[in-house]
Amino acid sequence: MYEAITIKDIAKALGLSTSTVSRALRGSHEISSETKKMVIEYAEQFNYRPNPIALSLKERRSRSIGVVVCEIANNFFSQAINGIESVAYNRGYHVIISQSHESYDREVVNVEHLASRSVDGLLVSISAETDHFEHFKNLHDKGFPIVFFDRITDTIETHKVVVDNYKGGYDATQHLIDAGYTKIAHLTSASHLSISRERLEGYKAALRDNHIPLNESYIKNCDHGGMIYKELEDAVKSLVNLKDKPDAIFSAGDRLTVSCLAALKAIGLKIPDDIALVGFSNSPLVELMNPSLTAVKQPAFEMGQTATELLIKLIESKRAVTEFEKIVLQTEVVVKDSSANKIPEKNSKTKRVVI
Amino acid sequence: MYEAITIKDIAKALGLSTSTVSRALRGSHEISSETKKMVIEYAEQFNYRPNPIALSLKERRSRSIGVVVCEIANNFFSQAINGIESVAYNRGYHVIISQSHESYDREVVNVEHLASRSVDGLLVSISAETDHFEHFKNLHDKGFPIVFFDRITDTIETHKVVVDNYKGGYDATQHLIDAGYTKIAHLTSASHLSISRERLEGYKAALRDNHIPLNESYIKNCDHGGMIYKELEDAVKSLVNLKDKPDAIFSAGDRLTVSCLAALKAIGLKIPDDIALVGFSNSPLVELMNPSLTAVKQPAFEMGQTATELLIKLIESKRAVTEFEKIVLQTEVVVKDSSANKIPEKNSKTKRVVI
DNA sequence: TTTTTTTACGCAATCGTTGCCGAGAACGAT
DNA sequence: ATCGTTCTCGGCAACGATTGCGTAAAAAAA
Numbered sequence: 001m002y003e004a005i006t007i008k009d010i011a012k013a014l015g016l017s018t019s020t021v022s023r024a025l026r027g028s029h030e031i032s033s034e035t036k037k038m039v040i041e042y043a044e045q046f047n048y049r050p051n052p053i054a055l056s057l058k059e060r061r062s063r064s065i066g067v068v069v070c071e072i073a074n075n076f077f078s079q080a081i082n083g084i085e086s087v088a089y090n091r092g093y094h095v096i097i098s099q100s101h102e103s104y105d106r107e108v109v110n111v112e113h114l115a116s117r118s119v120d121g122l123l124v125s126i127s128a129e130t131d132h133f134e135h136f137k138n139l140h141d142k143g144f145p146i147v148f149f150d151r152i153t154d155t156i157e158t159h160k161v162v163v164d165n166y167k168g169g170y171d172a173t174q175h176l177i178d179a180g181y182t183k184i185a186h187l188t189s190a191s192h193l194s195i196s197r198e199r200l201e202g203y204k205a206a207l208r209d210n211h212i213p214l215n216e217s218y219i220k221n222c223d224h225g226g227m228i229y230k231e232l233e234d235a236v237k238s239l240v241n242l243k244d245k246p247d248a249i250f251s252a253g254d255r256l257t258v259s260c261l262a263a264l265k266a267i268g269l270k271i272p273d274d275i276a277l278v279g280f281s282n283s284p285l286v287e288l289m290n291p292s293l294t295a296v297k298q299p300a301f302e303m304g305q306t307a308t309e310l311l312i313k314l315i316e317s318k319r320a321v322t323e324f325e326k327i328v329l330q331t332e333v334v335v336k337d338s339s340a341n342k343i344p345e346k347n348s349k350t351k352r353v354v355i
Numbered sequence: 356m357y358e359a360i361t362i363k364d365i366a367k368a369l370g371l372s373t374s375t376v377s378r379a380l381r382g383s384h385e386i387s388s389e390t391k392k393m394v395i396e397y398a399e400q401f402n403y404r405p406n407p408i409a410l411s412l413k414e415r416r417s418r419s420i421g422v423v424v425c426e427i428a429n430n431f432f433s434q435a436i437n438g439i440e441s442v443a444y445n446r447g448y449h450v451i452i453s454q455s456h457e458s459y460d461r462e463v464v465n466v467e468h469l470a471s472r473s474v475d476g477l478l479v480s481i482s483a484e485t486d487h488f489e490h491f492k493n494l495h496d497k498g499f500p501i502v503f504f505d506r507i508t509d510t511i512e513t514h515k516v517v518v519d520n521y522k523g524g525y526d527a528t529q530h531l532i533d534a535g536y537t538k539i540a541h542l543t544s545a546s547h548l549s550i551s552r553e554r555l556e557g558y559k560a561a562l563r564d565n566h567i568p569l570n571e572s573y574i575k576n577c578d579h580g581g582m583i584y585k586e587l588e589d590a591v592k593s594l595v596n597l598k599d600k601p602d603a604i605f606s607a608g609d610r611l612t613v614s615c616l617a618a619l620k621a622i623g624l625k626i627p628d629d630i631a632l633v634g635f636s637n638s639p640l641v642e643l644m645n646p647s648l649t650a651v652k653q654p655a656f657e658m659g660q661t662a663t664e665l666l667i668k669l670i671e672s673k674r675a676v677t678e679f680e681k682i683v684l685q686t687e688v689v690v691k692d693s694s695a696n697k698i699p700e701k702n703s704k705t706k707r708v709v710i
Numbered sequence: 711t712t713t714t715t716t717t718a719c720g721c722a723a724t725c726g727t728t729g730c731c732g733a734g735a736a737c738g739a740t
Numbered sequence: 741a742t743c744g745t746t747c748t749c750g751g752c753a754a755c756g757a758t759t760g761c762g763t764a765a766a767a768a769a770a
Contacts, residue, residue: 003497004472006756018721022758032718049471053411055757057725060409064451071435078428085427085454094473095449096419099440116404118449142358155735183631262642288616290645326572361726372750377728387748407728412755 005046014042025050033048040308065311066114066169068124070102070225073265075282076254076300077125080149083304084123085161091312093120100127102227121145124309126153128225146312152194159310161303165195168296168331169202172250172278175294175333177210181248182275185239185254187217187232187260188252189225196221199252204239218246226255229262237262240275247342248272251279258283260280261293261338277338278329292336299329369397380405387533410563415614419449421469421480421665425457425580427691430637431609431655432480435504437480438659443672446667448475455482460657463490476670477502480663481508483545483580492702500669504662507549514665515681523651523686526559527605527633530649530688532565535697536603540573540594542615543607544580551576554607554635573601581710582677584617591618602697606634613638616648616693632693635686646690656683 006027016035024031024039025048042048063124065088069077081097085154088095096119100107112135113312114122117145124136125147129336133153140146140156149161176184186203188196200219204292207214220235222228239246249264251257257279261271269290286293306327314321362380366373373391379386379394379402383633386394397403411417420443424432426465436452443450451474455462460484469477479491479501488508495501495511504516531539541558543551555574562569577583596599604619605610611633616626624630626646633649639650661682669676 007758008756018757019721020719021720022756026758030718035718041723043575048466051412051756052471052473053417055758056408057406057412057755058757058759062726071437072427072440072512073430073433075428081424081452082428082454085452089453094469095453096449097436097440097452098444099437105486112404114449116407118407119758142714144642152494201700258640258643283611283638283640285640285644288613288620288645289643350396362728363726373726373731373752374728376751377726378749381728385748390748408728409755412725412730413727557711599750 004051004082005048005050006051008050010039010042010046014038017241022142026339038346045313048258050127061120061315062094062118063190064096064119065308065315066098066110066122068098068100068107068110068114069121070127072097072099072101074254075284076150079282079300080125080304080307082084083301083306084110084308085304087308087312093312095246098327100130102128102225104129105129111135111139113123115139115144115252121147123304124148126151126193128166128193128223129193143320145311147307147311149303150195154194157324159307159314159324160165161307161329162194162326163298163329165198165305165331166202166205168280168298169199169250169252170206171202171331171333172280172296173203173206174210175251175335176248176276176278177212179276179339183215183244183246184248184250185220185246186250186252187220187222187235187239187256187279189221189256190223191221196252203250212330213245217242222256225253226259229259231283232256232259233266235264236260237267240264240267240269246275248276248278248339249287251277253279254281254283256294257281257286257293261289266291270341273343276342277341278333283307287334287336291338294336294339295332295334299331302329359406360403361406361471362384362403365394365401366401368395376694380521394422396556396570404573416475416670417473417520419451419474420670421451421465421474421477421661422454423453423455423462423469425455425480425482427452427454429609430639431505431653434637434655435659435662436479436486438656440559440661441656442660442663442667446663448667449700455485457580459484459486466490466494470494470499476502476666478666479503480505481548482506483548483578488548490647490652498675500666502662502666502669504658505550509549512679513671514662514679516665517549517681517685517687518653518658518684519563520553520686521560522686523635523653524554524605524607526557526686526688527635527651529565530556531603531605531631531633532561532567532689533629536694537567537569538573539567539603539605540575541605541607542575542577542590542600542611543596543632544576544611545578546576551607554708558605560586570599572597577611580608581614583610584614587611587614588618588621591615592622593620594618595622595624600620601630603631605632606632607635608634609638612636612641612648612650616644620645626693627695631695631697633688641690641691646693649691649694650689652687652689654686657684 007018007021011021021039024036030347085095098110133155136156147159152160222231222235224231226232250259271277281295282300362373362376366376376394379391440450453465488510491511502514507515577586577590579586581587606615626632636650637655641650
């Protein structure tokens with residue numbers, strides 16, 4: 001099978017010791033220039049590459065970082081991974097990906113597998129099912145470098161990279177209010193996720209600031225984050241079947257938003273005439289959708305980059321790090337047709353007449 | 356920093372030799388059951404995990420596979436990687452991802468980096484820029500396991516997993532013809548890519564079988580596969596500015612299709628009334644687009660799975676493999692609104708009158 | 711010429727694990 | 741009592757590369 005050339009092969013071929021070859025290759029001054037030249041030429045001719053595994057063993061590091069996300073086939077995460085890969089590549093690190101598929105058990109297995117010395121550090125966005133964090137805490141307490149991004153936990157003190165989910169939720173809701181909607185429902189994923197909580201808080205705050213009373217029946221949690229279409233469809237149906245039907249929906253996740261659009265289309269409701277929709281989504285396609293979708297965009301690529309930079313800083317730090325950063329990036333509301341200004345209803349004509 | 360327990364630590368603590376501990380842990384019959392019990396209990400208590408790097412060095416394998424694709428943030432590839440990861444995970448392999456960003460140089464660097472003994476095999480979809488294959492050939496000749504998927508080359512004899520691109524192109528074109536379109540343009544990426552060639556051949560064959568003359572000016576290559584929007588936009592503009600303007604476009608790639616839709620929208624052409632559109636796309640969102648898009652879907656997940664199974668078979672084969680498989684999966688045309696039956700033009704009324 | 715310094719290289723340990731060989735004890739068979 | 745066998749276990753080497761230390765030979769200084 002495939003066998004590559006080693007330092008030992010060079011040493012044997014040239015009648016030198018492995019230490020001499022090693023030093024020659026690294027350009028040590030204690031090797032004569034003729035020997036160096038000879039070794040380097042031979043190495044180039046036979047395309048010598050140091051064995052990274054041997055180096056890892058010696059240096060006790062693998063120059064690779066592990067990524068644990070719920071799924072790759074999701075615009076937000078694939079863009080984030082793109083950012084991760086771009087930084088890692090430039091710094092000479094490999095990226096090892098694993099998916100939790102929103103399962104706690106799978107997350108634990110992946111984390112343990114990666115951390116058991118095959119990666120130097122971990123980049124994590126927590127699974128929707130996960131509501132306790134011992135598997136991270138154990139590692140972190142032992143000094144293993146972890147950076148959380150997107151979905152984080154406050155129970156572990158380390159670097160974190162997030163967006164301002166509160167503001168994202170606030171802005172989305174405020175935008176709907178500005179467009180004339182008042183009965184705004186909120187579709188979100190598992191309630192214990194940091195991103196869900198914060199977006200919900202932003203939603204509530206925007207309502208409060210606009211003196212719109214909070215209607216608890218307008219808030220729907222989908223614990224599987226839209227992975228199960230039925231769950232989402234049921235939530236949407238129960239919303240539109242309410243006596244006091246909402247006139248807008250703010251959905252707090254990519255898959256949630258897309259599935260919601262599909263569900264509304266299936267039910268036969270017109271957007272935004274029957275019901276408006278604003279949602280978190282990082283798909284570049286939403287503006288080509290029918291109708292084009294007002295979306296809260298996250299800087300996924302930058303999040304990946306930033307998280308990776310922080311992680312590599314942790315990994316390469318000589319002393320144990322005790323001061324941790326929490327970096328908060330901004331979201332952006334891209335306004336399209338799905339939240340067009342509300343057409344005044346018939347019964348509001350009276351008011352107009354008054355004017 | 357982070358230090359994990361080793362076999363040596365256990366040996367010292369228990370007053371045994373490392374070989375005894377090693378054997379006890381692997382349940383060897385030549386260790387007394389008391390010793391085994393003692394060792395295993397100690398190992399569990401201190402959460403011992405064998406060092407995969409030391410094992411890699413010893414066994415001369417890393418139990419990881421490398422993936423080289425042009426980009427992750429693309430539905431086709433993220434779905435394929437999903438399939439790759441699912442199989443690899445079950446077989447105990449790590450997946451290491453790298454992106455070529457359609458650049459030949461970057462592809463070469465990635466391949467060399469991964470192959471220099473940090474992965475046991477490679478899963479490759481060739482970059483758009485790549486038109487010679489020495490970097491793969493050298494490895495393959497040395498017995499290094501490589502499996503190509505999606506974008507392949509015939510110059511290297513190894514396992515390959517593709518879709519029937521010819522049939523995909525044929526079916527898409529035939530579908531347009533069946534819907535009443537005859538002036539069908541073809542938008543494709545770099546001409547030296549296997550997928551471009553085959554889809555083009557399918558397109559041509561469908562025209563030929565329907566006795567529609569081929570119009571060379573209807574075929575547009577975008578060498579950057581839609582990565583550069585301007586290139587695509589120019590191609591679309593030059594198509595719609597032709598004297599004998601096409602009444603339909605068949606686009607042969609995901610990004611191409613989406614960008615084409617955006618370009619037509621920007622130009623202000625109505626789909627399908629002014630011009631119909633059918634394209635390869637693996638985005639689950641196309642049916643929610645405006646108009647919903649008739650798309651050729653590829654079994655990306657299955658391709659990833661199949662390719663990974665073949666690669667692991669190669670890696671774990673005792674003897675050098677000389678018989679290689681080429682697995683061809685089928686595409687599926689999902690018909691939506693963008694290729695609705697053509698409305699007969701005014702000047703065809705005469706014919707109708709005759710009837 | 712003798713002593714010191716410099717040059718240029720080799721030896722061996724190290725990282726964590728396993729394979730191979732062999733040692734010592736216990737035990738049954740002769 | 742002696743031999744052979746079996747059971748347990750330890751020592752050494754190896755995987756590939758790096759590195760501190762040691763040292764022979766050559767060069768320089770005395």
